[in-house]
Each structure stands twice: as C-alpha cells, then as structure tokens.
Amino acid sequence: MPEPIADPAFKAIPKNSTFFFIWRIEKLQLALIPKENYGSFYSGDSYIVAVASDGKEKADSQMKPRTVKQPLDIRIHFWLGEKTSQDEAGVAAYKTVELDNYLGGAPVQHREVQGYESTRFLSYFRNGLRILEGGVASGFHHVEQESAPKLFHVKGKRIPIVKQCEKISWASMNKGDVFILDAIAYVFLWNGETANHMEKIQGAKVAQQLKAEHGSACKSVVIIEDGNEEKDLGSDEKQVFELHLPLSRKGELKEETSDVEVEKKRRTQITLYRCTDENDNFEVIEVKKGPLFQGDLNSNDSFIVDNGENGIWVWIGKKASKDERTKSMKIAEGFIEKKNYPSHTPVTRVIDGGEPIDFKSLFKSWRDYASVTGFGNTYSSGGHVAKEADLKRLLEQNKFDFSILYDNTKIAAEVQMVDDGSGEKKVYRVKNFDLIEVPESEYGIFFSGDCYLIVYKYFINNRENAIIYYWIGNSSTPDEKGTVALKAIEIDNTQLNGRAVQVRVIEGKEPPHFSAIFGRKIIIFRGGFQSGFHNRLKSNDKNHVEANEKYLLQVRRTNKFVTRAIEVECSASSLNSNDTFILYTPDCIFLWAGKGSIGDEREAAKSIASKSENKEIEFISEGQEKDDFWNAIGGRKDYANDKALQQKETIFPPRLFQCSNAKGLFTVEEIFDFQQTDLVQEDVMLLDASNCIFIWIGNLSNEEERKQAIKTAHEYLETDPRDRDPDTPIIIVKQGYEPLNFTGFFGAWNHSLWANGKSNDSTYDELAKKDHGQAANSSKNILPNNNPCTKYPIEVLRARDTSDLPEDVDPLKKE
Structure with missing residues (x-):
C-alpha cells in the first residue's frame, strides 16, 4: 500500500518508535523547531506538536526516541498564538490532518489556544511554557531580541506559564502574581x-x-518582595532595576487579579450527536x-460528544465515510461559535478503538475489546504469579498472604485492602448526638436507621496505623449523619493525633476492607433507635433475633469480596431469582436459593443461618418449594424471576486531580502521568480510583479546603459526566499517613519525602533573606527545597540531565 502523501517535514518521524517533534508555521510552511527551543512559543505564530509514547515512559519534550513493539499513544496538538494570522492557523489545522493521515489516522488530535492550554499539553514541558512576543509574520529576529531586556509574567501552580509582557512597566504588573525582570546583568x-x-x-x-542562559553576562538572581524593594536591592542592583521599573512610578501597579475565571464553567448536560451521510x-x-x-456509538458513523465549555470531542468510527471523517471535526469547531462557547474551548478528535482515558471517562461504562473486568493484570510474589481468579479464591478462603501487600502496594490498590482485617477494632453507634459502644457480639450487625463509627488499628513494619470508618444507614436522620461525621473528626484529633484515614461508607456501598474486618459478611436490619426497633436483638444473646419474630434476609454478593445480608419485606414479592434468601420463623429457618444465585451467596447464607442454634435449617431451590414455605412467607406472589448475569463493574484507570475552592469557585485540574511528587503540600488532591474516591490533604493546605474535603468529593461526583453513584465511598488521607491501598497507585513511594515536615514556605523564606554582599550565583540562593533531608535511590540521583532530578534536589548538592 503506497504511503500517504505528506509534507516532507514529516519524514523525520521514526517508525515504530517514541518521538517528540515541534513545527512552526513559517511563511505557510512547516519549520522544525530545534530541541533546545522546546517550551518557547511566540504569540504571533502557530505550531504543531506531535508526541508518541508507549505508556512506560512519561510523554515529555526531552524524552529520547526509543524503539518499541507495542502500539503507541500518539497525540497531535496544534497550538494557536493569540496574535497568529488566520492563514497560519488554517495551515496548522490542515497540516495536523495531513500528519494524522501520514501516521495511519490513529492519533488523537487536540486544538490548543494560547492562555488556555490543556493540562496534558503543559505536562510535556517540565520547565514550563515561555510565551514570547512577536512571531515570523511580524519580522521578528530571534538573535536581535536575545539581548533585549524583558518583563515576564509567571502563572501556574504546577507547571509555570511564563508570558512576556508587551511593555516593561509597573502598569503591566499586579500585586497578585510573580514577575521576572530579565535585565541580562541581573535577573x-x-x-x-498576594502571589x-x-x-x-x-x-x-x-x-x-x-x-x-545568559552565562557569565548575568551576575545574579535577585529576589524582591513587594513593598521591600529598597531593602532587597543593593545599590548596583537598584540602579539597574530602576532603569526599567522606576520605584517612583510604582503607583501604576495594579491590584490583585484572580487566578480563577470569574464565571464558573456552565455545567451543561453532556450531549451526543451523530454525523452521517447514509x-x-x-x-x-x-x-x-x-x-x-x-x-x-456506532462504528459506521462519526459522533460528536458535546461537553460544553469543558470540551468537544469528535469520535471517528472505523467504517465512517470520508465525509463523515473530515466534516465532523469542522462541525465540532463550528459548535463553539454556534453555541456561544469561549473561543478557547478544547476540541479533540479520537479514533474508534484508540480512545484515551479522558474520553472513556465521559461514558457511564466502557469495555475495551478483549479486555478483562477488574484487575486485568498479574502479580508476582516469591516467584508465584497470582491472577485475578487466584486473588478472589484466596481472599474468600482467608488463605491470601497479606504480606504481599507490603511488598507490592499495587495489589493493595487493586483489591483496596491494607491487611486481612484482623486488626484491633471498636464499634460505636450514634445515639442522642453521642456515641455508645457496641458489644463485640454485635460486630458486623447494622441497623439501616442508624449510623456507626468503627475505629480500626493495624501494624505495618512496627508502625501503628489507624482507619476510622463511619457508616451511614440509608434511613438514618440528618442529625445522626452529622453527628457521626463530626465524631470521626473528633476521635481522629483527640485520640489518634490526626493521623487516621477517614472513610465515609454508605449502606450498600461498603468497600472490601470494611467487609473484611467483619469476616466478609455484613448483616443489615431494618429500623434503628429512632424507629423503636433497637430491641430487635435479644438482650441475653446479641447474635440472635427475637425467637417469635419472622423476618427475611436477602443475601447478595455485591462485588468480588463483599457479601451482604439485608432485611427486606417479609413477602414472596421480595424474592429474586438472582439471589439467596434466609426466612427466619419461630419454628425453623428456610434457606431459599434462586436459579441465578451463585455459590458464594449460598455459602454465606448457610454461615449466617447456622448461627441460630436449636433451629432446623431447610434448604430450598427455586421451583422446589413446598406449601410450608409459601405459608411461612405469607403466600405465593409474583417476584423478579428473570435470571440475569451478575453485573460487571467497569474499572477505569486511576486519575489524579488538583482541587481548588479559591474564592468559592470549585475547580479540578487533572494531573497526567502522576507520581508522588505531584502531591503538593499546599494542595488538596483527589484520586479517582473508580470504585472509591480518595481525598489527600496536604499539611500546608488551607483550613477552608480541609473543611470542605467531603464536599469537594461530592461536587466531583456530581459533575462527573458518567452519572456517578453519589454514594461512592470517600476516603480522606492525610499527608504522611497514606495507607497501602493509596500509595499503590503511585508506583515507587518514598516514605521520607516529607519526613522532617519542613515546609516550602520556611525554606523559601530562609533563602530569600540573602546577604546583599554575596552574589546569588548558585541555585542554593534561590531555589526552594521541599525537604533538604529527603533521600532518593542512587539511580535517581545519577540522572545526567538535571531536569530529570526530583524537584527538591539541588544538582550542585546531590550528596
């Protein structure tokens, strides 16, 4: 098959290899940008950025090409400067399509607009983005401008976006941001x-x-705090500074500008459109x-997923016609004007079969061809490879060696277990705005009208860890819900020194470890204190229900490791062919197994029923019922009798978000290819693990964001276009006390990263108070360290490229 016709510039792309290239549109032609200039963009130009990665190495502008055998994740971004011409923008869009065809039509296409770059685009440039004034069309000459003084505006919490100001003046600056005056002799x-x-x-x-970059021409970097200019500037430094920014004109300085947009993105309901020419x-x-x-979606057509100002996606079916492929992208871009969306609204094109996770996450469920549901991986421990079936069997038989979790935290993250559940526990029940202790004989028994609090302690490597679960019954009152949440915080602060992991659990959504600490069998009765049902359990034997009472328990396995017995209305209409039921009567116990029930449910039902002494257990299979069963349950009635497959749970890869509630505006920003160092102490972070939500609270996060942690998780679930279950378990994790089922999502975890608790702030302040008699010639004079005592493996510190070092490592003092 002949190669597609393509621009000669694309011939540089290697076959079956990772790559990173940037082209600029110059005189309506493509010009390859040298690697040393990656990260610098001119506001008057348009660019094409192409990147291919294999998932093993983070996609990055500095990565070296590497031959691979597996399929590549290829992304093409066309970036439009705010002053670029229409012709240049058109060429960039056209050449993006040409490059896409040259690469087989598989790449994901992204439209980027200056000032509104996607998080993924920014993540490619580890040293940030530098936006310079000028461009090819303006007759700008790079060499001439190199030696000219410039004023830069620094924005961005995680990845700096450095934009050159049009004019060097106080009027170009404000009190809420950071600015750099590059005067060559001094920076x-x-x-x-308020930066x-x-x-x-x-x-x-x-x-x-x-x-x-200036080498010997630059004497030093000078740090100046707003209001301390006279104090922070030496005589020579002040003379150079005032040549460009006279202190007498500082009155032109603007007040603070908000880091967040004034108006919240409209929560438009996500809409699907079909593009067809049939x-x-x-x-x-x-x-x-x-x-x-x-x-x-249908592979015969193309589709547009309109998520409003959050972005528009174009999905190209494998069998879509040429018109459907080409016109759908133009129509999607036309939506921006037609629906009055901001001009910077992202537009992304994806291919049938090559959908990225951020596209899949827009759908309630997604299953890749030939994929497995759940783990989808194998795990090695001591030379033995454990597969999903092994894990299920071993966990359910209590034969799983939980020490494997300590050596391979990825397994802990996958199965959401931190140990085998055999640690120390205390259970409390809410009553009259307080907690009363539950006797051990009632552990694992809950009432739907009440709320419970469980304090669980366990040891790893001789260190005590703690989890506080607070369980909320579906029929509990708002007062009880509020009380149990406040008591969780109170016990954490007063008894556990604020180190506990707090887990909010809604009835019916219990996570695997919660179930494990109660022997993987949970019984939930109807009623509670408020409804007067608190005497259902006999005072002389808490394991049994009143002998003269009749009630029905439905036993269902809700996921791989959790089986619940829930009281339902004692009527034949409550039966379901897919489950097992236990009917308690004053004389005997009936165990009824539906045709679609599974062995795990039947075994759990036997175990629960066998706890009632001196009562005969009669086993009944659906269709084999006798009159005594129908009489005991109140007579025959219609019930759900369609045998259904067990519902498969769609597990998406974990996603990390930085959360902000600045000035009452809730925002989340995704962090791609995340690792531990992306957990910044000043932030509250959200880790979406699909079947649960982790909220990580940094030690230096603001008090308001800490208080709003649960609300943050709720808002995230509410705004997720997948129509997420609002009762998804929410787990609050404190910096320095991360459990295994959290750290396992981050690959290599450095437990000493925040060991001495020293903040960035204090380190920065110490470095900023430099002696004006000394030149700030090395990074030790300006670069803040997260933790000067942090230790890293020797292979990490041996990195040749200093930009590959962790952020808090001084390349001059790696020892």
Whole structure:
C-alpha cells in the first residue's frame, strides 16, 4: 500500500518508535523547531506538536526516541498564538490532518489556544511554557531580541506559564502574581504581595533558568518582595532595576487579579450527536443527552460528544465515510461559535478503538475489546504469579498472604485492602448526638436507621496505623449523619493525633476492607433507635433475633469480596431469582436459593443461618418449594424471576486531580502521568480510583479546603459526566499517613519525602533573606527545597540531565 502523501517535514518521524517533534508555521510552511527551543512559543505564530509514547515512559519534550513493539499513544496538538494570522492557523489545522493521515489516522488530535492550554499539553514541558512576543509574520529576529531586556509574567501552580509582557512597566504588573525582570546583568524575581506560594517557587526556577542562559553576562538572581524593594536591592542592583521599573512610578501597579475565571464553567448536560451521510445528505442528529454508554456509538458513523465549555470531542468510527471523517471535526469547531462557547474551548478528535482515558471517562461504562473486568493484570510474589481468579479464591478462603501487600502496594490498590482485617477494632453507634459502644457480639450487625463509627488499628513494619470508618444507614436522620461525621473528626484529633484515614461508607456501598474486618459478611436490619426497633436483638444473646419474630434476609454478593445480608419485606414479592434468601420463623429457618444465585451467596447464607442454634435449617431451590414455605412467607406472589448475569463493574484507570475552592469557585485540574511528587503540600488532591474516591490533604493546605474535603468529593461526583453513584465511598488521607491501598497507585513511594515536615514556605523564606554582599550565583540562593533531608535511590540521583532530578534536589548538592 503506497504511503500517504505528506509534507516532507514529516519524514523525520521514526517508525515504530517514541518521538517528540515541534513545527512552526513559517511563511505557510512547516519549520522544525530545534530541541533546545522546546517550551518557547511566540504569540504571533502557530505550531504543531506531535508526541508518541508507549505508556512506560512519561510523554515529555526531552524524552529520547526509543524503539518499541507495542502500539503507541500518539497525540497531535496544534497550538494557536493569540496574535497568529488566520492563514497560519488554517495551515496548522490542515497540516495536523495531513500528519494524522501520514501516521495511519490513529492519533488523537487536540486544538490548543494560547492562555488556555490543556493540562496534558503543559505536562510535556517540565520547565514550563515561555510565551514570547512577536512571531515570523511580524519580522521578528530571534538573535536581535536575545539581548533585549524583558518583563515576564509567571502563572501556574504546577507547571509555570511564563508570558512576556508587551511593555516593561509597573502598569503591566499586579500585586497578585510573580514577575521576572530579565535585565541580562541581573535577573530580578519580584513577588507580588498576594502571589501564591507555588508561583513563587516556579518563578524562582524560571529566574535561575534565565540566568543560566545568559552565562557569565548575568551576575545574579535577585529576589524582591513587594513593598521591600529598597531593602532587597543593593545599590548596583537598584540602579539597574530602576532603569526599567522606576520605584517612583510604582503607583501604576495594579491590584490583585484572580487566578480563577470569574464565571464558573456552565455545567451543561453532556450531549451526543451523530454525523452521517447514509441518506446521501450529510446530517448532524442529536442522539441523546447524558449519561452516555459505549453502546451509543456506532462504528459506521462519526459522533460528536458535546461537553460544553469543558470540551468537544469528535469520535471517528472505523467504517465512517470520508465525509463523515473530515466534516465532523469542522462541525465540532463550528459548535463553539454556534453555541456561544469561549473561543478557547478544547476540541479533540479520537479514533474508534484508540480512545484515551479522558474520553472513556465521559461514558457511564466502557469495555475495551478483549479486555478483562477488574484487575486485568498479574502479580508476582516469591516467584508465584497470582491472577485475578487466584486473588478472589484466596481472599474468600482467608488463605491470601497479606504480606504481599507490603511488598507490592499495587495489589493493595487493586483489591483496596491494607491487611486481612484482623486488626484491633471498636464499634460505636450514634445515639442522642453521642456515641455508645457496641458489644463485640454485635460486630458486623447494622441497623439501616442508624449510623456507626468503627475505629480500626493495624501494624505495618512496627508502625501503628489507624482507619476510622463511619457508616451511614440509608434511613438514618440528618442529625445522626452529622453527628457521626463530626465524631470521626473528633476521635481522629483527640485520640489518634490526626493521623487516621477517614472513610465515609454508605449502606450498600461498603468497600472490601470494611467487609473484611467483619469476616466478609455484613448483616443489615431494618429500623434503628429512632424507629423503636433497637430491641430487635435479644438482650441475653446479641447474635440472635427475637425467637417469635419472622423476618427475611436477602443475601447478595455485591462485588468480588463483599457479601451482604439485608432485611427486606417479609413477602414472596421480595424474592429474586438472582439471589439467596434466609426466612427466619419461630419454628425453623428456610434457606431459599434462586436459579441465578451463585455459590458464594449460598455459602454465606448457610454461615449466617447456622448461627441460630436449636433451629432446623431447610434448604430450598427455586421451583422446589413446598406449601410450608409459601405459608411461612405469607403466600405465593409474583417476584423478579428473570435470571440475569451478575453485573460487571467497569474499572477505569486511576486519575489524579488538583482541587481548588479559591474564592468559592470549585475547580479540578487533572494531573497526567502522576507520581508522588505531584502531591503538593499546599494542595488538596483527589484520586479517582473508580470504585472509591480518595481525598489527600496536604499539611500546608488551607483550613477552608480541609473543611470542605467531603464536599469537594461530592461536587466531583456530581459533575462527573458518567452519572456517578453519589454514594461512592470517600476516603480522606492525610499527608504522611497514606495507607497501602493509596500509595499503590503511585508506583515507587518514598516514605521520607516529607519526613522532617519542613515546609516550602520556611525554606523559601530562609533563602530569600540573602546577604546583599554575596552574589546569588548558585541555585542554593534561590531555589526552594521541599525537604533538604529527603533521600532518593542512587539511580535517581545519577540522572545526567538535571531536569530529570526530583524537584527538591539541588544538582550542585546531590550528596
């Protein structure tokens, strides 16, 4: 098959290899950008960025090409500067399609607009983005501008976006941000009065980078705090600084500008459109509004997923016609104007069979061809390979060696277990705005009208760890729900020194470890204290229900490791062919097994029923019932008798988000290819593990965000276009006390990363108070360390490229 016709510039792309390339549109032609200039963009130009990764190495502008055998994740971004011409923007879009065809039509296409770059795009540039004034069309000459002084505006918490200001003046600056005056002889880092801490850190890194680029021509980096200019500037430094920014004109300085947009993105209901030409006329048809399912897509056509200002996606079916492939992208871009969306609204094109996780996450469920549900991996321990079936069998038979979790935290994350559940536990029940202790004989028995609190302690490597579960019954009162949440915080602070992991559990959504601490069998009765049913258990034997009472328990396995027995209305209409039921009567116990029930449920039902002494247990299979059973349950009635398959749970890969509630505006920003160092102490982070939500609270996060942690998780679930279950378990984790089922999502975990508790703030303040008699010639004078005592493996510190070192490592003092 002949190679597609393509621009000669694309011939540089290697076959079967990872790669990273940037081209600029120059005189309507593609010009390859040298690697040393990656990360610098001109506001008057348009660019194409192409990257291919294999998942083993983080996609990055500095990565080296590597031959691979497996399929590649290929992304093409066309970036439009705010002052680029329409012709240049058009060429960039056209050449993106040409490159896509050259690469077999599999890449994901992204439209990027200056100032609104996607998180994925920014993640490619570890030293941040530098936006420079000018461009090819303006006659700008790079060499001429190199030696000219510049003023840069630094924005961005995690990845700095450094934009050159059009004019060097106080009027270009404000009190809420960080600015860099690059005067060549000195690089001045000016921190606005209300600039956020992370921008100060990023500004320091950029200033050091500028100094290094100037070599011996630059004497030092000078840090200036807003209001301390006279104090922070030496005589020579002040003379150079005032040549460009006279202190007498500082009155032109603007007040603080918000880091978040004034208006919240509209929560538009996600909508699916079909693009088809099957009737010889090209049509765009609205299919449905969310939630969306994978089955809503059809490989014969192209589809547009409209998620409002959050982004528009174009999905190209494998059998879509040429018109459907080409016109759907133009129509999607037309939605921006037609629906009055902001001009920077992201537009992304994906291919049938090559969908990225951020596209799949828009759908209620998604199953890749030939994929497995659940683990999808094998795990090695001591030379033995354990597969999903092994884990299920061993866990359910209590034969799983839980020591494997300590050596391979990825397994702990997959099965959401931190140990075997045999640690020390205390159970409390809410009554009259207080907690009363539950006797051990009642452990594992819950009432739907009440709330419970469980304090669980366990040891790993001789260190005590603690989890506080607070269980909320579906029929409990708002007062009880509020009380149990407040008591969880109180016990954590007063008894456990604030180190406990707090887990909010809703009835029916109990996670595997919660079930494990009660022997993997939970019994939930109806009623509670408020409804007067608290005497259901006999006072002389808490394991039994009143002998003269009749009631029905439905036994169901809700996931791989959790089986629940829940009281339902004692009527034949409550039966279900897919489950097992236990009917308690004053004389005997009936165990009824539906045709679609599974062995785990039947065994659990036997175990629960056998706890009632001196009562005969009669086993009944559906269809073999006798009159005494129907009489005991109140007579024959219709019930759900369609045998159904057990519902398969769709597990998506974990996703990490930085959460912000700045000025009352809730925002989440995804962190791609995340690792432990992405957990910044100043932030509250959200880890979406599909079947549960972790909220990680940094030690330096603000008090309001800590208080709003649960609300943050709820807002995330509510705004997820997949129509997520609002009762998904929420787990609060504190910095320095992360459990195995959390750390397992981050690969290698360094337990000493925050060991001495020293903050970025204190380190930065110490470094900023430099002696003006000394030149700030090395990074030790400006670069803040997260923790000067942090230890890393020798192979990490041996990295040749200093940009590959962890953020808190001084390349001059690696020892």
